Amino acid sequence: AIVEVVENDRPVGKYLIDRTGRDILNGKRYNLILNSVGGLAKVGDKRGEMKYIDRYGRERFKKQ
Secondary structure (H helix, E strand, O other): OEEEEEEOOEEEEEEEEOOOOOEOOOOOOEOEEOOOEOOEEEEEOOOOOEEEEOOOOOEEEEOO
């Protein structure tokens, strides 16, 4: 599941949790997380760089 972190009524990032509530990204936050396709989720960081991560939060590819 995608969870958005909000502090002082402002979004500060998003992260992923598994079915048990464990933080899959181990503290790493992204500005954009799109639903996964084929086991990979497309994510964007605050610099606007797009990447793909697997279901364990490991970065797999960077989109050029």
